[in-house]
Structure formats: structure tokens, C-alpha cells
Amino acid sequence: MPIEATVNGRKVTFQGEPDTPLLWAVREELGLTGSKFGCGIAACGACTMHVDGEPVRSCSLPIGDAAGKAITTIEGLKGADGTLHAVQQAWIDQQVPQCGYCQSGQIMAAVALIGRTGKPSDAQIDEAMTNICRCGTYPRIRAAIHAATIQAATNQAAPGQPTAQAQGAA
Numbered sequence: 461m462p463i464e465a466t467v468n469g470r471k472v473t474f475q476g477e478p479d480t481p482l483l484w485a486v487r488e489e490l491g492l493t494g495s496k497f498g499c500g501i502a503a504c505g506a507c508t509m510h511v512d513g514e515p516v517r518s519c520s521l522p523i524g525d526a527a528g529k530a531i532t533t534i535e536g537l538k539g540a541d542g543t544l545h546a547v548q549q550a551w552i553d554q555q556v557p558q559c560g561y562c563q564s565g566q567i568m569a570a571v572a573l574i575g576r577t578g579k580p581s582d583a584q585i586d587e588a589m590t591n592i593c594r595c596g597t598y599p600r601i602r603a604a605i606h607a608a609t610i611q612a613a614t615n616q617a618a619p620g621q622p623t624a625q626a627q628g629a630a
Contacts, residue, residue, distance in 0.1 A: 461475075461477065461478060462474070462475060463476070463478060463523050463524060463526070463527045464527060464528060465523075465526050465527060465528060465529055465530070465531055466529070466530045466531065467486065467490060467492070467531045467532075467533065467536070468492075468531070468532060468533060468535060468536030469536065472489075472490060474489055474523045475489065476489065476523060478522055478523060478524025478527075479522045479523075479524060480522065480523050481518065481519050481520060481521065481522065481523070482509065482511075482516075482518040482519075482521045482522070482523050482525075482526050482531070483495055483497060483507045483509075483518035483519045483521075485523045486509070486518065486531070486533060492533050492535050494533055494534035494535050494564045495507050495508070495509055495518060495533055495534060495564055495565065495568075496561055496562070496564060496565065497519060498519070498561070498562065498565075498592075499519070500519050500520070501519070501520065502517035502519060502520040503517075503592070504562065504565075504591065504592040505517060505562065505565040505566070505569060505590060505591025505592060506561060506562045506564070506565040506591070506592075507519040507565060508564075508565035508566075508568040508569050508591060509531055509532060509533050509534075509568060510530075510531065510532040510568060510571070510572060511526055511529050511530070511531055512529050512530055513530070513532075513572070513575065514572065515568055515569050515572040532568075533564075533568075534564035534567060534568060537567070537568075537571065545567075545571065546574075546608040546609075546611040546612040547567050547570050547571050547574065547604070547605070547608040548567060549608070549611065550604040550605070550607040550608035550611060551563065551567055551604050553604070553607060554600050554603045554604040554607055555600065556597050556600040556601055556604050557595075557597065558595035558597055559594070559595050561594075562591055562592060562593050562594070565591050566589070566591050566593065566601055569588065569589055569590070569591050570589065570601070570604070570605050570608065572588075573585065573588045573589065573605065574605065574608060574609055574612065576588075578609070579609045579613075580605060580609070582602060585601075585602050585605055586602075589601060589602075589605075
């Protein structure tokens with residue numbers, strides 16, 4: 461049964477059954493493997509994607525529920541010119557990953573948090589970042605989120621520079 465959606469700004473038609481998890485449809489049908497399978501029960505967050513701008517655990521969201529919606533994966537955060545999203549750059553600058561397995565989901569959750577709050581406090585970060593990092597890089601994750609908000613504000617203040625939000629829309 462064909463299911464249409466928009467993934468990273470491109471119209472796609474999934475061919476799987478409506479109850480196929482979005483994670484598998486994106487990985488298998490589109491070859492976008494940045495989002496990872498961790499637990500399969502929406503607990504760990506390694507599979508986090510955005511659906512209509514909201515972070516979702518794609519391992520448990522059926523593609524039937526994503527029909528007609530805009531889906532953004534980690535691959536869709538870069539700008540059209542290849543510029544990294546402010547959060548992606550902050551992740552590199554703050555040397556967040558150790559094993560790296562959970563990081564695409566962590567980044568997607570952080571982008572959504574910054575999109576909602578602008579400049580989250582430590583308490584807001586702790587409350588919103590429910591993704592699990594088995595390496596325990598939570599202090600670096602928090603530092604990267606703070607750094608990304610500073611970078612995004614700098615980008616918005618510099619005329620002619622793409623904002624983090626504009627970079628994420630590509």
C-alpha cells in the first residue's frame with residue numbers, strides 16, 4: 461500500500477505495510493541510515509526523527525501515521541550548501557560522541573528543544589533530553605546545546621548568514 465510523505469524536503473512514496481515502523485521504511489526504502497535502531501520500544505531515542513517538526517521515536521511510529529507529513533532525519537539537518545546545522549557543529553566542537561551510536565537521535569532531540577525554547581536552561585535540557593547515552597556524555601551534550609544556541613544567535617545577528625533554523629529546513 462503506497463504511503464506518501466515528505467522526507468528531508470523530498471516527496472517520497474513508501475511501499476511497505478502501514479504498520480511498518482517509520483525507522484525501517486526510512487532506512488530500508490530510502491537508504492537513510494543515520495537514525496539508529498536501539499531498543500524498538502521508543503525508550504532509548506536513538507531513532508529520533510522529526511515529524512511535522514516534533515521529535516518522535518521512529519522505531520514505534522507506523523508509516524501509516526506519517527502519511528502526508530514532513531519528516532526530517534539527521535541527514536536533512538544540513539543546509540543545501542552542506543553547512544552543518546548549529547547543533548551538529550556544536551556536537552563536533554564540544555567533542556560529544558564517544559561511541560556515537562545514540563548521537564543522531566540526541567542531535568534531533570536537541571534541535572527540537574532549541575526550536576521550542578530558543579535558549580534552554582540546564583533544567584529544561586535535563587527534562588527534555590530523555591534519549592539514553594550509554595557512554596554517559598550528558599555533560600558534553602548539555603555544553604553542546606548551550607554552544608548551539610549561542611551559534612544560532614550569532615548566525616541570526618550576522619546579515620546574509622543562514623540561521624540555524626533555515627539550515628535545518630533544507
